[in-house]
Amino acid sequence: VNKLLSPKVLANAVRYQAQGDAPISTFNGDENLLIKGNNLIALSGLKLRFGGQIKLIYIDPPYNTGDDSFSYNDRFSRSTWLTFMKNRIDEAKKLLAKDGVIAIQISFHEGAYLQVMLDSLEGIHHVLSMHVLVRHPDRTLTSDKKFNDVMEMVLIYSRNPDFKMPKRVTDKTSDDYIYEIRTTGDGEEQNLGGTNVLVYRPGEWEMVKVAPNAKALKSHSIRGSLREKNSSGRFYVANIEPVAKTYEPLTLFKVPGIGDDGLGFRWFHTPKEGNKNGTYFQGMPQSSKTTEKPYANFQDFVQIYNRVNSEGGVEFRNGKKPEGLLEFLIDIFTAPGERVLDYHFGSGTTGAVAHKMNRKWIGIEQLDYIESTTIERLKNVIGGDSTGISSKCGWTGGGSFIYCELAEHNESLVSDVLEASESEQLLAVVGKLVQRGELRPEVLSDSLVKHRDEFLSLDLDDQKRVVGELINKNRLYVAYADREDETYGVSKHDKAFSESFYGERG
Structure with a gap:
């Protein structure tokens, strides 16, 4: 586990700004950051640079509804999903500032189970469960559902056990003095x-x-x-x-x-x-x-959800969160110049809103749409995107962000497993694992030959699960400690950026 979560080489670093984009080899620590790669592993590396500095962590994880509509696994067993969430929150909470909070948006499918699990964790403390109306009760998405699901919730936890929920501050007016x-x-x-x-x-x-x-x-x-x-x-x-x-x-x-x-x-x-x-x-x-008035634990965001498709200049069907929702949370829990993190970054709403509100941000996303959707949206923001909260906050463009990737090693084989459509493709992955010596240490290649027929008798999903378990997960990405090992072919450019990022902390 220590090796799995050790810092990884950061590759292909590029700075995006209004004048265009260009490769870079240094990181000054004060810039917005977008990382492509497994979020658990990326979070572990981030704590070396940003431990105790994040004011707000917002995440919109897979809801585990059984509907795999977001191009990632949304069909975990409950215990697997809770473990998936716990492992990442355990790493994320180390990044929180002393008065920082984590806000997790979730549906009824796993919300209650998630809250019970979070309440059992050390280092974070329940502040508020805020209910959010996301669709009008009379608007039905599909008629085959048992009921019309229009509510979600945001679970808010703080690192500080004495954290007090901020109040809503409004200017006094004479409207009621009559x-x-x-x-x-x-x-x-x-x-x-x-x-x-x-x-x-x-x-x-x-x-x-x-x-x-x-x-x-x-x-x-x-x-x-x-x-x-x-x-x-x-x-x-x-x-x-x-x-x-x-x-x-x-x-x-x-x-x-x-x-x-x-x-x-x-x-x-x-x-x-x-x-x-x-x-x-x-x-x-x-x-x-x-x-000063307290915030209600119920918020009606129906109108801003109705406008979400037009925001950001990119398509992200069924997964895009509205800018007004993130503005609401970022305004409550952060001040200008403070840093926000989202490690289920998706279409980049959190980064777009934080950017427009003069907050620093970090996003982590693993899937390939990061290039066609997420980066494009953030480039639009820099260029003066006029949608979402832009008019409200007077946004006209500017700023920059850095994009980089966890340097892949075995991660490409994981993608091959997930995308395989027939057994022969999976057998080809096994062949690469044997040839490169990338099997889990306790797996012997002779045993694979012995159990070939038994493997082929499984359905494709079970075959994928078996092959996935054969991969040495400690070598999904190139460890920062191995950056000088010629086996991994780390370029001078990537080595320089990684050393700038981690420095002696790595």
């Missing part, structure tokens, strides 16, 4: 709970509705959490409510020394006839120009 209190006379002075207050009977005051403005008042019904978690609510419950029945409905109280709205007092009135809740009025708070 009342004035007008009184006649001086009011009757009374003492409530040790405080001298003025009391105005019905007919001695009126509430007037005015155009929204910063000098007007906002009305609050004193109920629910306001009765316990708000200073005005607590004063009412402790001092006015116990004596409210001794006053007429809608009796007004002017209480000094409450609030941060600059008035120096707060208005309260007893319930109107037939109601049980009193009311207080406040002016616009002066202590802050913003308001």
